Amino acid sequence: MPAALVPRLDDRPATLTGSFVEQPCHPHVAHREILLDGARWLPEPDGLPRLRMVADTIARTVPLVRTALARRGIVRLDFDRCPSTTEFLALGAALGAVMETEINAELRPYVERRAVLNLRHDQPGTTRYDLALIAANHLNLHTEIAVHPLSKQPRLIALMCVEPPERDRGGQTVFVPMAAVKAKLSALELDVLAATNCHDFPTGPPMFSRRDGLPVFCFRDFGAEVLRWRYTGSAEAVGSETVRGAIQDLLDAMYDPAAMFGVHWTAGTVVIFDNWAFFHGRSRIRPVPGGRKRHFKQLKLR
Template sequence: MEHRSALSPVRPPVRSAGDGPAHGTFLAGAADPHLAPRERLLGNGAPLAEVTGRPRPELTAEPGDALHEEVSEQLWSRGLAAVQLDEPLSNDRFTALGAFLGTAMPERDPAVAPYVEREVILNLRSEHARTDDVSLQPFAVNHLSLHTESSGAPLGAQPRYIVLMCLAPGDAAQGARTVLVPMREVARRLSPQTLTVLSRTRYRDRPGVPTIARQAGDRWVFSFRDFLADELRWSYEGPEADATAVGDALRELLAAMYAPEHARGLQWRRGLLVVIDNTYFFHGRTSGSATPEARLRHLKRLRVG
């Protein structure tokens, strides 16, 4: 039986016409177990193990091959590369790193057009105060909930890597931090039944989107974001009787994502270059302060397929 909570009434799953997938909706409720840990984590109330960049200041000026080798080695070993350079890379060097990793994906959303260079570089500047406009939140002091990049897109349209480079950290004491949560630790906290349910569940009305959980070799990979107060519409491809467990599986997943012991934080410094494998980590962002210094925060981003 699906757990009842103050804001998430139980809606029995519906079987599509022609014995297709069952479908339903999920809305987080006031009693759900991930809400308090999420508030602490994204509100800067939880201590985080810090991800530090390997100091390689000489790689700023050296030929690109040396930097590419360093990034490759770190990605291969842990699905994450962090390199502290003495200065940010030029746009030419930055896009060359993207080309080494794969193919940089164009930023075509009209809402972000003022922040785009060379079609593929997105300038993440914290220029706006807190806003409910989702399109502006990456450029505001809002927190960003844990997610995988482009989780609602077909697998071929999801980036493999997110490349971030710091030009200005903003307020070092109160600035927003990028949060990383390893998928392997999330999967370890989930029951086998929950993993099975999530491997048969996907976002509804999104053609080609992968299931929320899938296996890649010996590890679990997730395509999912925390929808916060919005409704998640899902479809379930499995025995109809098991579809009633989707809500509980999503709550268990969210609780595992926000378990504080596995979250790590990036305290940005000028010249810090980070590459995140989108199949190894969930990522998000803590709230930033509204101080003038905090609003000088500036990262550059590439999404690489």
Template structure:
């Protein structure tokens, strides 16, 4: 099935075509969802993110760092791949120097500042986040990107207003660490998740949003003819939600959320990025969920180091 083409980098994204506000015939229902150990996605998540499956990697093209066209060739290659599949994977001879990495982000759009106080020791120029695997597994959500935890599947900044959500996540490998078979970045196409869901489930999700983030978009919305999700697997934490529409039992909404999670963790067609020095990956946040498998159990002899830009 051919994937609809994402917007070319730098283009203005169209507003979502499915937004629902209360009317005289609609009700507002509040509820909460917490995953149960018996939910189907829990075991599937452990297999997918616990290095229990060998995931195919996305095809990566090779682009020399210092070809005759310089950065223009890389920009064209990234643009073309994003246009074709909502994902770009390019193997460079060496990681880009800081100024060219920032310039690539500027070509794609506007970099989102890294403002979380907990990550400031890892930030350069306010926008480049250095993801180094320095910590043992930790329940501290702020430190998990720098630890050996797995990271649950999510869309980036799912609780933010649409204007504040990044369109692209740019990742570049500076050092892969000891074992590239661990701590892989996992990619799950949203179109395949939507294909597994019943129309009634998608309708329920299109009228449901995070309760404590009133500016966040619905969990599911239609954009340019395809379904886009703003959603994070909250693991065993409670998700409080608000549903706007014809009177709906809260269990129906919770059932839709369980179906969504089960579809996200289906074994096919997830892909896993095995990081190599100089590998550059750009993810369209409206086309893929992403997460990370667990790191190696023993402390690594050499730490993995990725750099990240988030681009509006």
């Protein structure tokens, strides 16, 4: 389904509202702790598309990048040197429309050329979701700008490694294919999620939809925070417990250890992935005293 045809749930009156609060007994909580708080890096799959790139001739290999993204929704590019910000922007512009970064005032010093966000580990930890990008915290699985309107959501995300984290010291970007998550949910649960969005962001898309033949989730793990939801389907057939159960099963499927994989970063590596095809997150950074500081650049593309 084209993005423009994804239902606008804010145009429908809510038939049910409620909240989801995770409990220590929920399976995804234990799996999240193991997968995202552990120090050891997850394996990088042998089937991950990899291309060797020359930074001085980026334009020549863009067709190969497009092909890999069309087939797998993700590609790893290993450059002969770390591209400059100008070269990184040129690569992004060749693949889509570069989006300006919308952030709060505290993160503005991390933005270059209005679009490139520098993700540097500058804080030991934070309880704020918006500052976790530059802190040692793990980042829960999510899709980018999940609860905001589709017009603000990127289709592609590019991550460039400037300074990699220490191997097996956390700081690893991890991915979960949406197709694998969908396969673990029932038809009823998918229908429920297709009529449910975040109550606090009523203009956001449904938690699940089908676009261009792809199963697309717009969702982030709220962790210990309360997720208030609104359901716009038939309340006669679906009750609050069914909605909460669908959200719980979605989280359990997202954190299935069999589906998650990581990237083994080196300086000059760029990973580009489809925000319609993968959940992503980051394991907690465990810096080595006196060691290098993790530094990535992020670019969002429509």
